[in-house]
Amino acid sequence: MVKGFFTFLLVFLMFPGVSLAADKKLAPGTYVVFDTTLGKITCVFYEKEAPKTVQNFIGLVEGTKEWEDPKTHQKVKKPFYDGLIFHRVIPNFMVQGGDPLGIGIGGPGYQFEDEFSPKLRFDGPGRLAMANAGPGTNGSQFFITQVPTPWLDGHHTIFGQVVEGQEIVDKMVAVPKGQNDKPITDIVMKKVTILRIK
Numbered sequence: 001m002v003k004g005f006f007t008f009l010l011v012f013l014m015f016p017g018v019s020l021a022a023d024k025k026l027a028p029g030t031y032v033v034f035d036t037t038l039g040k041i042t043c044v045f046y047e048k049e050a051p052k053t054v055q056n057f058i059g060l061v062e063g064t065k066e067w068e069d070p071k072t073h074q075k076v077k078k079p080f081y082d083g084l085i086f087h088r089v090i091p092n093f094m095v096q097g098g099d100p101l102g103i104g105i106g107g108p109g110y111q112f113e114d115e116f117s118p119k120l121r122f123d124g125p126g127r128l129a130m131a132n133a134g135p136g137t138n139g140s141q142f143f144i145t146q147v148p149t150p151w152l153d154g155h156h157t158i159f160g161q162v163v164e165g166q167e168i169v170d171k172m173v174a175v176p177k178g179q180n181d182k183p184i185t186d187i188v189m190k191k192v193t194i195l196r197i198k
Contacts, residue, residue, distance in 0.1 A: 043144070099140070114135060127144070
């Protein structure tokens, strides 16, 4: 018994990256991981409630969906979000990213309709939702809420929920900001990845 315990302890000490917490294991589903310069945020997708929005996002993340580069006006098929910044961070509200221009007016060169579900509301922190300029203007820009934002219900498509890394959102909104709530030091999405857990 003692020998077994010390063997277990030795393995744990040799591999400190191994998590022992059962609650850290992700449930079956599809997830997106934002690996940012401030840390990682993992969100589960609401595939049944917002299928078109989720498929659009996955296609942009993985580079399987064609989009128009706003700088060259060329149609391309490559990972969209890698290297983009969170261009707007507001305490007690949300963080916003997904603009290839980094200023809040860019997109993928197309728009699509909203998907609202009575099951999904902005009644808690960590909602992953589409930013828009009005009904039916979804593209690539998204936001993650820091707090409940019920006034957004029925105006923005919720398509995911933070399951790990909400503290990174808290870090983001606390950074020094300049004009238009843009961080003075860029918060970069170094890599955005889709996880499919069976």
